Amino acid sequence: MTELSFKGKEFVYNHHLSVPFRPLVPDETKGIGPVALDGNLIIHGDNLHALKALLPLYAGKVDCIFIDPPYNTGNEGWCYNDNVNAPMIREWLASNPIGIEDGLRHDKWCAMMWPRLRLLHELLSETGSFWMTLDDNEIHRARAMLDAIFGEQNFVACCIWHKNYSPKPSAQFFSEDHDYLLVYAKNKDVWRPNLLERTGDMNARYENPDNDPRGPWKPGDLSARNYYSEGTYPITCPSGRVIPGPPGGNYWRIKEEKFWEMDKDKRIWWGEDGNNVPSIKRFLSEVKPGRVPQTLWEYSEVGHTQDAKKELLSILDFSSSNDVFVTPKPVTLLSRVLELATSKNAIVLDSFAGSGTTAHAVLKANAKDDGNRRFILVEMEDYADRLTAERVRRVIKGYAYTxxxxxxxxxxxxxxxxxxxxxxxxxxxxxxxxxxxxxxxxxxxxxxxxxxxxxxxxxxxERAEGLGGSFTYCTLGDPVELDKLLSGETLPPYAGLGAALFHMATNHALDPAAVREDDFYLGATEGQHVWLIYKPDLDWLKSPEAALTLARAKAFAAADPDKRHLVFAPARFVSQKMLAEQNIPVEFVPLPFALYRIDRS
The missing domain is CATH 3.30.1070 (Cell Cycle; Chain A)
Incomplete structure (x- = not known):
């Protein structure tokens, strides 16, 4: 496979691993409904840190990822601001924001996207799919990066979205009327898109001129184009007309024996007078219940950019179109993605949330089929509250509309x-x-x-009816730095620390419902249980109460003697040798060095 090279790649290749875990800090005043980190989320913060913060709870659980990142046209003014400790990367920061004259803007875009794509891949479930919109500025580099991260065997499609209904008169060479939508699967062996609903006109083309008891049908062509086909035989019509085979005659799609079997079953149509070139009768009752999606998406089906902006203006009621997000995507476009990629209980993630179209589409899909899809939005810009979250609030509650x-x-x-x-x-x-x-x-x-x-x-x-629902608004808390734990410089809550440790130890997301803080229990994966002896109290952490003792080890093991037990604790009063001698399947992992001592492989 051809490898994409860009300046700075060696510095960002594993940068996602060094990004610290930061807890999600709910702001109850800005959400709707009770705080629930396992429900709908809108996160305000750097999406690289937000994705890392989501790993402990959502690694391998997200069913559909849709992102609309900067297209890197040179006119967006986006900044590369990841805290990568490399001299070249640090030097780049001085030239931000990135514009059309920046000779390294493509390298910077790749350096910005690489660690985010690595984390998104880790969040995606084995049966999940990834969707990303782009234009010609970065589509080829994005393909190369995604092939490297997802595996080129998991590329599914590159769809064309016809986004404008009229050409741009300001275009210098060609009016650019389309964007791309890249589609990858986490594992293409187990993922398939849902079928689309069949349109009325598709069914209308089925008729039953011969009153076949199997119902309406439409003719399918039997002719083949060349000698690679199955059939090279002449055919005699019921009228007596002979249709010669090659050379000089027809090639057929099926073998002669199969052809006459189908004719005997009245699946061949010869025309009303029995003199036509034969065709296969394809019965409506035997076709798939839906239609296979195509790679060309017309604005007549999935919307266009002009209507998307009008829709956003009507919801947010800004005084001027200049006050609103510049390039929103139409809800109908996201609705098509959700129709193809999700079931009723899917988790949908958008880490470049912008105007919140993805959340709007999720709520609309749930209202349509009584689903329970959940959305997770991440937006780093300062409009996360006043625009992204505000749109979602109004869509949930309803809004004044004329x-x-x-x-x-x-x-x-x-x-x-x-x-x-x-x-x-x-x-x-x-x-x-x-x-x-x-x-x-x-x-x-x-x-x-x-x-x-x-x-x-x-x-x-008067008022557009609300779609219902709820969400929790979050910001990102201080990094969980375990090296500073016992000094008291950082004392994260039990759930925040436990989620980070559980994920690092098992490479699985923590199930909050399984946590028993009073018992120091975090949860289980196949083959092992994980425990954390911890309280966010420095004096307690330095006391004998925080240590793993023989009695505690026996109690933990007794909960499930047939499985291994991993115990995080600041100290221990029992050796690993003694635990082994007494056949107690408990392994001690010390704090604060746990993150460096766990072999995740």
Whole structure:
């Protein structure tokens, strides 16, 4: 595999390992509902540190990751500010923010993204998927990085999102009307996207001209293009017409024996007069319950940038479009990602949260199918509260709204066959008007770029209904520095320290429900239990009460004699040799050096 090289790679390659754990500090006044670190989260802070803070609770548990990072166009003014202790990296900081004239801006973007992608990969579950939007500035470098981190065998697709409905008149060469959406799986052997709902026009193309008892069907082509096909035989139609095989005749997709078996089962259509080139009857009752997603995403289906900004303005009611986030993504785009990538109980992470579109889409998906998806948003900019979280608050509670709400009732790519059957299409539209007209002020029908859309339009002048839900707003606390633990310089809460130690010892996320602080119990993984003898009290930590004793070791082991027990403690009054001699499956791990003594492999 070709390796991507960029300046600074050797300094950031394992930088994510040296980032300290920092506890999540809830701010009850800025969230909705009770504080719950295992519920919806909005985290204000550097996303590199926030991702590290999430590892103890969410490593290997996130089902869908969507990020919309800086595209590195040279016009965003983003800063590379990771605290990497390398002279070259430190020198870069003096040239921030990064602009179009910065000759190292691509290297800096890679240096910024690499450790974040490493942590995101660690948070993703084995059955999870990763989605990232980009444009032409960094798409090729992103592919190389993701191939290295996820494995090129786990690349799934590069989707094209047609984001503009009209060309940009200011374009110098070409109007750039699309963005990319890269899709990777943690493990492509076990991950598959969900099927999309079949549209009404797909089913409408199935008919039953011969009254087949198996129901409606549509013809499928049997002809093949070349001699690599299965069939090189002549066919005699029921009318007596002979369709020759090669040379000079047709190649067929299936072998001759299979062809006549299907004909006997009345799965071959010869036309009403029995004289047509044969085709396979594909029955509606036998097709998949949905449709396979395609890599071309049209704005007519997933929205475009202009409507995304209008939607955000209507929710937040800013006085001017200049006050609002510059490049929000449409909710319909995120809804499509969630439709493909999540189940009703999925955990969805967005570490470049921006205007909060991902949370909006999650809440909307839950309202639609009564799901229990959870979102985790991370935003480092100062608008995390006034914009990102405020949007989520209003979407949950409802908000004053004056404008037009639209609901798509039909979206159909027109074909020549549709035009030949215009009466049937008009009847379908009339049926929609009759069934849905009472819900809207008017029904709009239009054809644009060969696509017929029918929309219900309703004027709302009072209040958009809230979608319901809750979330906890957090900031990042001081780093958990175990070397300073016994000096009293840092005394993190039991849960914060325990989560960090549990993850470092087991490479698994801690289950908060399993923690029994009074018993010093953290939790279990396959084959071992983990204990932490600790209280955030310096005098207590230096007392005999904080030590692992023989009696304590026996009590811990008695809880499950068949498994190994790992015990973190500031001191011990029993040797490892004595524990081994008495067949007590307990291993002592000293604080504060635990992080350096655990072999995570």
């Amino acid at each position: 404008g037009t709400q639209r609901e798509e009732l039909l979206n159909q790519q027109l074909t020549f066959t549709d035009l030949k059957k215009a009466d049937k299409l008009l009847d379908q539209i009339a049926s929609i008007e009759n069934l849905e007209g009472h819900r809207f002020d008017k029904i709009e029908k239009k054809v644009k770029d060969g696509v017929l859309t029918v929309e219900g339009v309703k004027t709302v002048q």
